[in-house]
Amino acid sequence: MAAPESGDGNNGAARMVTLISSDNTRFEVEAAAASLSQTLQLTILDGGGGGGDGIPLPNVDSATLSKVLEYCIKHAPAAANGGAPNATAVDRAELERFDNEFVNIDQSVLYSLIMAAHNLEIEGLQSLVAKKVADMIKGKSPMEIRRTLGFPDPTPEEQAEMNAHMLEYGWAYE
């Protein structure tokens, strides 16, 4: 667990903050983990989020927030080491394994996550999800991409545009 912060410790325990989701669920989490969010870090440095107050997050629902916090808690120790220059290969491999598994989730959760990561300015999480979605696009035909990402069936007009594009860029389709 993270070391207690001087002058702020409650009997040696790490400082905790409370986050409130859009559907009014309260999450209590270590300040160090919540501070992975650039947005929250500022509020927390100002002394917010402690005691009974809590920081309201009107754009993030509880399902998404719990997922975001799962990421933050896992990544907080490495982030506290300043990008972990002295992290062992084992630690890094473990984080990588966690990340790979973490984004192996339903698409709608992925989209909620990337938007929450954007709102809360958690760069690592934002890139992680962006890369996952990019991997879902990689190497597929436009029609496969549409199906994979849950687009509705193309209108005849859209289909015609797609065909014209494939004709023009035939070399990119083999």
Place this chain on the structure above:
Amino acid sequence: MADAPTRTSIDDVTDDLLELVFLHVPSPTSLIRAAAVCKPWRRLIADARFLRRFHMLHRPAVAGYHFNKPRFCKWEKEIIYKPAFEPVASSTQLPAINARHFSLDFLSDNMTAEFIKPEIMDSRGSLLLMEFRGSNCNNLSHDFPGALVVCEPLTKRYAAIPRPWDFDASSCQYERSYLLDGGVADEAGDRIGMSNFRVLFELNRGNRAHATVFTAGGDMSSWSEKAIDDLLPVINYKRHVLGRAAGSWYFFNREHCSTTGVVLDGSTGEYSSFEMPNVDEDWSVHNKWNHRFYVTDDCDGKPCILSLVDTNLRVFTKRGGDNSDEWVLMNQVTLLETVLAQIGGRYEPDELELMNSCRYKLTLSMSTRATGFIILQLDPYESRFFSVDLKAMEVKLTKKCPGKIMYPSELPWPPALHTITDA
């Protein structure tokens, strides 16, 4: 806990974040496919600012190599070239693209039909510079070519390059032409494309070497000129083209007993001098007619100088990166044994000794310079070809003889998506 929230879909993801997703797409081909998915995606991907960012994150991908495939024509007793293309093997970054998409057949129209001898002169980005000559100008290589064309094979676009406005065949000799980056970056941050390139002509007027530069710009094309006869070594017909590396051309003039060469920077169009590697031997070997220096890209795309004397190959690279001017010996290998082993040791040892000691000494000559490897030809007894990997110095028997230089061809960038955004 609240009820299950409404499902978030890809439609809810903001443009900023979609852009971030597209920046993580690993290859231009996947990006082009994504652009076909729907109009909003196409608009995001075709945006010049986005294309510039993508380009900065992803190194331009080499899709394959164009080359002038030589064929000895018995009747005309000369070597005829036919442009050919070899795609690079499929990788995670870039799936292999079928060679037929790089065919140059689209150039066989009225403009070039009367000229039967096409030859690739240079490549840059996704563009090729080609000369076309007629059948009756065998010995007139100092004439301006019948047609000079810059083309982009993948998109089948081309532009004919006019003859310099003051080119006068009676007082002017044409040496060679080179493809340069455009003068300024275009809106997608690129320096080379069908609407943004320059062609440099080396001409001799009287006894003075000139560089005349054509700058493409649609109706705004322009010419500029500068004297290059104060360069040392002098640019003249005795100059030897060592090769091409990292988009620049290297020359050496065997007329001078000096160790200085000249390099033409393909990005800026400027010439400068450079010191040849410090070879520990009599320079007269290299100054004779059978000069044995060559330049090509190593497997990392960095320039390297090769010295080939008989069957001894040496590879020099720059030690301190691009800022260092000193060429350092990286690899050295005697190829005779390896080469003979490869052709099945059909000679008895005493036979070999005789061959090697008499005037028909076994030698290797440079056949092809390519990125990371070369192809050598065994003379004079065997017309066999051997490829040499410049990193591992591994020697393999090969049937291929893909011309003197393999010209890298990148995927077009930006991918001209504007043609479909408003479709």
